[in-house]
Amino acid sequence: MNNDAIKDLILKMADDALVIGHRNSEWTGIGPIMEEDIAFSSMAQDKIGHAQALYQILHAESGMPEPDVLGFQRKESEFKSCQLVELPIGDYAFSLVRHFFFDHADATRYEMLTQSSFQPLANLAKKIKGELKYHTLHADVWVKKLGNGTEESKARMQSAVNETFPYALGIFEPSKYENELKADSVFAGEVELQKRWLDKITPLIEQAGLKLPNARQDDIKYGGRNGYHTEHLQPMLTEMNEVISTDYNTEW
Amino acid sequence: MDKNNIIDPRIKRLDLEHNPERVVLNDMENWGTFEVFHQRKRGEHHEHVGIVHAPDAELALVFAKEQYGRRMKCSNIWVVRSADIFSFSYDDEDMFETIPDKNYREASGFKVRDKVNKFKKENQPTQPTPQP
Numbered sequence: 001m002n003n004d005a006i007k008d009l010i011l012k013m014a015d016d017a018l019v020i021g022h023r024n025s026e027w028t029g030i031g032p033i034m035e036e037d038i039a040f041s042s043m044a045q046d047k048i049g050h051a052q053a054l055y056q057i058l059h060a061e062s063g064m065p066e067p068d069v070l071g072f073q074r075k076e077s078e079f080k081s082c083q084l085v086e087l088p089i090g091d092y093a094f095s096l097v098r099h100f101f102f103d104h105a106d107a108t109r110y111e112m113l114t115q116s117s118f119q120p121l122a123n124l125a126k127k128i129k130g131e132l133k134y135h136t137l138h139a140d141v142w143v144k145k146l147g148n149g150t151e152e153s154k155a156r157m158q159s160a161v162n163e164t165f166p167y168a169l170g171i172f173e174p175s176k177y178e179n180e181l182k183a184d185s186v187f188a189g190e191v192e193l194q195k196r197w198l199d200k201i202t203p204l205i206e207q208a209g210l211k212l213p214n215a216r217q218d219d220i221k222y223g224g225r226n227g228y229h230t231e232h233l234q235p236m237l238t239e240m241n242e243v244i245s246t247d248y249n250t251e252w
Numbered sequence: 253m254d255k256n257n258i259i260d261p262r263i264k265r266l267d268l269e270h271n272p273e274r275v276v277l278n279d280m281e282n283w284g285t286f287e288v289f290h291q292r293k294r295g296e297h298h299e300h301v302g303i304v305h306a307p308d309a310e311l312a313l314v315f316a317k318e319q320y321g322r323r324m325k326c327s328n329i330w331v332v333r334s335a336d337i338f339s340f341s342y343d344d345e346d347m348f349e350t351i352p353d354k355n356y357r358e359a360s361g362f363k364v365r366d367k368v369n370k371f372k373k374e375n376q377p378t379q380p381t382p383q384p
Contacts, residue, residue: 033283035304035315042318134317141314145307 001184005177006118007062008080009187011070012175012225013109014054015081018071019233020102021047022240026089039138043099046131053128057120072244076234082224084167086233090160093146093153097160100139100204101168105197107132112193117185140204147208154209161205162213169194170221286312287337289330290320298330309333 024044031037055067064070084102089095110132113125146153172194181187205212223229243250283305289298301320306312312331321329340347350357 033305035306035319039315039318042322138314141310145311 001118001186002177002180003062005175005180005184006121006186007058007064008175008177009181010054010058010062010121012080012082014051014058014070015079016085016102016106016171017047017054018051019079019081019236020085020098021045021051022236023085023087023089024095024099027092027095032092040095040099043135043138046128046135050124050128050131053124057124061120068244072241076229076237077227079227079229079233079237080225081229081233082167082171082173083221083230084164084170084224086224086229086236087167088232091156093156093160094164096139096142096146097157097164098168099135100143101164101201102171103132103135103139104201104204105168105171105193107136108196108200109187109193112188112196115185116187121186143204143210144208147205147210157208158210161210165213166215166219167221169215170224172197173220173222173225175225283307285334286316286331287334288312288316288320289332290324290326291328291330292325293327298328303334304331306331 021044024040024047028037028041028044031040051071052067055064055070058064058070059066065073084098087094087098110125110128113121114129116122116125143157146157148154172190174190175181178189178191182189202212284307285303286306286309287303288301290301291298304312304315304319306315309331313329316329316331320326
């Protein structure tokens with residue numbers, strides 16, 4: 001098996017999970033209502049858990065540093081997360097639509113990875129299946145409800161869909177290891193993932209009375225997987241790493 | 253009603269003191285409550301654990317899962333609109349009182365353990381208790 005290819009795949013998944021987990025946790029305490037605040041915060045914690053599990057695989061299987069070092073001690077340009085996850089939380093419509101797009105991609109990716117020849121990844125995929133099922137259920141219920149809600153909720157959801165879709169397609173930026181991953185039966189690849197993702201979300205968006213915009217190839221927000229980020233990632237990392245950069249040996 | 257005693261945020265938010273005229277609530281402005289019943293494992297009773305605010309049963313289940321299902325073992329959750337619960341009035345609480353000399357109607361009235369021990373004692377010489 002090609003170690004570099006596996007490292008690349010796991011690192012981008014871990015970075016996605018850490019960044020979206022941090023972003024979604026920014027709603028804690030200011031969510032629209034208490035019950036939703038609890039649910040959204042809890043899912044954010046799940047994502048941090050996924051990030052930790054993935055960094056741990058990199059540490060144990062590929063000789064990379066400890067999870068804390070990988071999560072909190074790397075430069076912005078070393079992050080392989082897609083640009084979708086680093087965008088500020090915006091209004092709740094934006095955060096919900098991002099959650100909907102991202103979690104369907106995430107759940108589908110892990111579903112494919114249950115068949116992976118790389119056992120640690122297949123095991124993790126089976127372990128977190130239930131969590132991901134709730135994440136997509138939560139997203140689906142809200143998108144359907146607000147898409148079919150009032151004129152205002154529908155308009156806000158549609159504009160969030162329009163704004164977010166080109167970034168969501170950026171999740172599937174192909175890596176230079178697509179062929180190796182496929183040949184080794186580690187992962188069936190970003191093209192296949194994007195196809196399955198579209199098959200899932202298209203009917204859901206329709207049922208919500210919303211429309212997916214046409215995205216030209218040029219509109220797709222690629223770059224994140226190669227370390228090219230928007231201006232929003234660095235300030236987020238600075239805030240996230242505030243404690244560890246103040247006192248490296250802090251114990252919790 | 254003494255306004256200072258109201259702690260329900262949904263009522264407080266209406267700011268009744270400064271809005272004395274009749275308040276009209278539109279759909280979705282103030283969600284009702286759903287009672288949540290938690291089942292630890294299949295076959296056991298669903299037990300009442302609290303409430304969630306939600307606009308409908310679907311979202312009530314979504315909220316109840318995180319609020320009541322994540323910290324303890326859970327195999328299933330029920331939600332039911334609080335308004336659909338029928339209950340007695342507390343004014344009628346006195347009908348649950350029972351006069352004291354009828355303790356044969358209470359489960360604690362049966363001294364089963366004493367009877368079992370008495371039986372064992374009487375039968376010991378000829379019929380030893382089988383060991384488990």
